[in-house]
Amino acid sequence: MRHLCMPQGLPAEDVPRLEALICGARRVRRGEALYRSGDRFDNLYAVRTGSLKTMIVHRDGREQITGLRLAGEALGLDGIATDVHAFSAVALEDSSICTLPYGALKRLCREVGTMQDRLHRLLGDQFNQEASQMMVLGSLSAEERVAAFLLDVSERNWERGYSHAEFHLRMSREDMGSYLGITLETVSRILSRFQKRNLIDARGKLIRIVDIDGLKDL
Amino acid sequence: MRHLCMPQGLPAEDVPRLEALICGARRVRRGEALYRSGDRFDNLYAVRTGSLKTMIVHRDGREQITGLRLAGEALGLDGIATDVHAFSAVALEDSSICTLPYGALKRLCREVGTMQDRLHRLLGDQFNQEASQMMVLGSLSAEERVAAFLLDVSERNWERGYSHAEFHLRMSREDMGSYLGITLETVSRILSRFQKRNLIDARGKLIRIVDIDGLKDL
DNA sequence: CGGTGCTTTGAACACTCTCAACCGCCGTGG
DNA sequence: CCACGGCGGTTGAGAGTGTTCAAAGCACCG
Numbered sequence: 001m002r003h004l005c006m007p008q009g010l011p012a013e014d015v016p017r018l019e020a021l022i023c024g025a026r027r028v029r030r031g032e033a034l035y036r037s038g039d040r041f042d043n044l045y046a047v048r049t050g051s052l053k054t055m056i057v058h059r060d061g062r063e064q065i066t067g068l069r070l071a072g073e074a075l076g077l078d079g080i081a082t083d084v085h086a087f088s089a090v091a092l093e094d095s096s097i098c099t100l101p102y103g104a105l106k107r108l109c110r111e112v113g114t115m116q117d118r119l120h121r122l123l124g125d126q127f128n129q130e131a132s133q134m135m136v137l138g139s140l141s142a143e144e145r146v147a148a149f150l151l152d153v154s155e156r157n158w159e160r161g162y163s164h165a166e167f168h169l170r171m172s173r174e175d176m177g178s179y180l181g182i183t184l185e186t187v188s189r190i191l192s193r194f195q196k197r198n199l200i201d202a203r204g205k206l207i208r209i210v211d212i213d214g215l216k217d218l
Numbered sequence: 219m220r221h222l223c224m225p226q227g228l229p230a231e232d233v234p235r236l237e238a239l240i241c242g243a244r245r246v247r248r249g250e251a252l253y254r255s256g257d258r259f260d261n262l263y264a265v266r267t268g269s270l271k272t273m274i275v276h277r278d279g280r281e282q283i284t285g286l287r288l289a290g291e292a293l294g295l296d297g298i299a300t301d302v303h304a305f306s307a308v309a310l311e312d313s314s315i316c317t318l319p320y321g322a323l324k325r326l327c328r329e330v331g332t333m334q335d336r337l338h339r340l341l342g343d344q345f346n347q348e349a350s351q352m353m354v355l356g357s358l359s360a361e362e363r364v365a366a367f368l369l370d371v372s373e374r375n376w377e378r379g380y381s382h383a384e385f386h387l388r389m390s391r392e393d394m395g396s397y398l399g400i401t402l403e404t405v406s407r408i409l410s411r412f413q414k415r416n417l418i419d420a421r422g423k424l425i426r427i428v429d430i431d432g433l434k435d436l
Numbered sequence: 437c438g439g440t441g442c443t444t445t446g447a448a449c450a451c452t453c454t455c456a457a458c459c460g461c462c463g464t465g466g
Numbered sequence: 467c468c469a470c471g472g473c474g475g476t477t478g479a480g481a482g483t484g485t486t487c488a489a490a491g492c493a494c495c496g
Contacts, residue, residue, distance in 0.1 A: 124299030
């Protein structure tokens, strides 16, 4: 099974042209940054293996997790507006990353309409993902947020051919809390509560979803 | 002073080609939808005069305001990912809207590199705006959220040549609350509090910022 | 083994929500 | 012309959810 980083939905004849752009995989060790907020924006990335978190660093030092990227997902679009990355991207585990030079990609998009569409959809997709996270942060209770997060990760795992029900979630409780707008203690308490109710089975970072419908019912 | 809907930063020689695409202004009355969540996505829009709110409608009927668009700002990108609008856009006052057929715009972007850049920046911009709203929802107190919102609107007014300090904010308290992830009562209380502390002077929908630094200091 | 970092759990507190009453404005209709 | 009803906004009191602070447990790694 080949590692197709980005070209889902691209017609077969155009794939080689995209692949020609991809610079060899870059490795990032757990805790290292692929790029930092303020870095110049030159490349888009796709996670080949592993996972990363993206975050904004506030002026007063506070930081907020803005997203989680799993294997197969795209990364780096936070730099398009200003040529400077708005986020930092930090590996949650040792990971390997495909690099796509943005300038070359732009040129390709001008020639190949399907490629242009693909890029637009990618941008739009991330836009929509953020919108749904705004919904989570704006109108769900803490318990609902945690449930929504678990279901989201579960679904994204599924989309990439892995298990619906069991996955490694390499974020710390603090990262999850930051992403969900609650404290790490609340995250921990809620996971324990879910466990007691037989909704999930969490052994540290390994999460098994026992009752997916129960979670969906909030 | 001409009404330039979108082409800020576009070289002079390319502007006519963009303008050729713009379909005449469409009028939307207060309370009417420019488009609804689920509608087919065909056009991008730019607010010529007036203002609109964008919102997501949850399956259980709950709705959340996702954004405010003032005169001069772009609208409609929530449909790019899926060809169907994710948001609804509703006029907060009688407004007039420029329409840009997306298909034609895409074609133009293939020919004109600066236009492609411009569209990407537009997308990236909205992405970043949402990210900063996630920050607001995820880590600010209610008071900080309201202050951040007022400052944001103030700045966006300024960017378009209007007053820093005084503007009509046509959202209801409920809309503001929904956008900020708090209740309308909390919004109202906090505005009153700001008024008592001589930070703002709010007469219904007309907001005057008295002490902008005081607001920035939270 | 002993440390360090992450997680869990508890208890008190604070902030925001909920529910409710009241006010002022505006358009409608008697 | 005034009364009425509806809508949006303000304000209060009490309730509830999530936070804060603190302590203890656990796991990984030198």
